[in-house]
Amino acid sequence: MPLLHLENISRSYKSGQIQVSALNGIDLSIEKGDFVSIMGPSGSGKSTLLNIIGCLDLPTSGTYTIEGRQVEKLNDGQLADIRNKLIGFVFQSFHLLPNLTALENVELPLIYLGIWGKERKKRAESALASVGLDHRTKHYPSQLSGGEKQRVAIARAIVTNPAVILADEPTGALDSQSGENIMNIFRKLNEETGITIVQVTHERNIALYGHKIYHLLDGSIERIEDIRDDTR
Ligand SMILES: Nc1ncnc2c1ncn2[C@@H]1O[C@H](COP(=O)(O)OP(=O)(O)O)[C@@H](O)[C@H]1O
Numbered sequence: 001m002p003l004l005h006l007e008n009i010s011r012s013y014k015s016g017q018i019q020v021s022a023l024n025g026i027d028l029s030i031e032k033g034d035f036v037s038i039m040g041p042s043g044s045g046k047s048t049l050l051n052i053i054g055c056l057d058l059p060t061s062g063t064y065t066i067e068g069r070q071v072e073k074l075n076d077g078q079l080a081d082i083r084n085k086l087i088g089f090v091f092q093s094f095h096l097l098p099n100l101t102a103l104e105n106v107e108l109p110l111i112y113l114g115i116w117g118k119e120r121k122k123r124a125e126s127a128l129a130s131v132g133l134d135h136r137t138k139h140y141p142s143q144l145s146g147g148e149k150q151r152v153a154i155a156r157a158i159v160t161n162p163a164v165i166l167a168d169e170p171t172g173a174l175d176s177q178s179g180e181n182i183m184n185i186f187r188k189l190n191e192e193t194g195i196t197i198v199q200v201t202h203e204r205n206i207a208l209y210g211h212k213i214y215h216l217l218d219g220s221i222e223r224i225e226d227i228r229d230d231t232r
C-alpha cells in the first residue's frame with residue numbers, strides 16, 4: 001500500500017460567478033521513501049496539490065488516502081492529528097516565529113504533541129544537529145542567513161519524526177548555493193532516515209534531486225519523468 005494515494009482528485013474554486021479549476025483528475029501514488037518533485041508553470045496547481053496532500057485543503061472530488069486513512073472521511077480533529085504526526089511542512093518563506101530562538105522554533109511542534117522538559121529540548125537539539133546547526137541554537141531568525149533559516153525550518157519539520165516532508169518552493173527565496181545545500185540536506189535525510197519527500201519547485205536543477213518529476217500543466221499531470229541515478 002502506498003503511503004499517499006490520490007485518485008481522480010479535482011479541486012475547483014468559486015469566486016463570484018466564475019468557477020476556477022485548479023486541479024483536474026489527478027492520479028498519484030507515492031511510496032514510503034520516495035523523493036518526488038512537482039514542477040509546472042505558475043498557476044498550474046502545484047501549491048493546491050501540495051496543500052491537499054498536506055491535509056491543509058480538501059479536494060472537491062476524488063479520494064485521497066494517507067497511510068490507509070481516507071481523508072474525506074475524517075473530521076477536523078483527525079485531520080489536525082494527521083498534520084501534526086505524519087507531516088512536516090517547509091515553506092518558501094520559512095515561517096519561523098521571529099521572537100523565538102532557533103531551538104524554541106524547533107520545539108514548537110513538540111509542544112503540540114505534549115512533549116515536555118528535557119526530552120523536548122533534547123529532540124529539538126538533535127534535529128538542529130542533523131541539519132548542521134548545533135552552533136546556532138540560541139540565535140533568533142533575524143540573526144540567521146536565509147539558508148540557515150530554512151535549515152531551522154527543516155529541523156522543525158522533522159523533529160516529530162513525520163512520515164513525509166512537504167516543501168513548497170523550499171529554495172525559492174535562496175541563492176543557488178544555499179539552495180543546493182538545502183537539497184543536499186533533503187537527499188541525506190531521505191537516504192539515511194527513509195523519510196518521504198514531496199517538493200514543489202520550478203527550478204529544474206532543484207527538481208533533479210528527486211527520484212521522479214511530476215510535470216503539472218493546467219491542473220493535470222502532463223508527464224512523469226524518472227530520474228536515473230547516473231543523471232543525479
Ligand atoms: N483560494 C483560491 N481561490 C481562488 N482561486 C485559487 C485559490 N488558490 C488557487 N487558485 C487558483 O488555482 C490555480 C492554481 O493555483 P496554485 O495551486 O497556487 O498554482 P501554482 O502553485 O502552481 O502557482 C490558479 O489559477 C489560482 O489562481
Ligand SMILES: [Mg+2]
Binds near residue numbers: 046048
Ligand atoms: Mg505555488
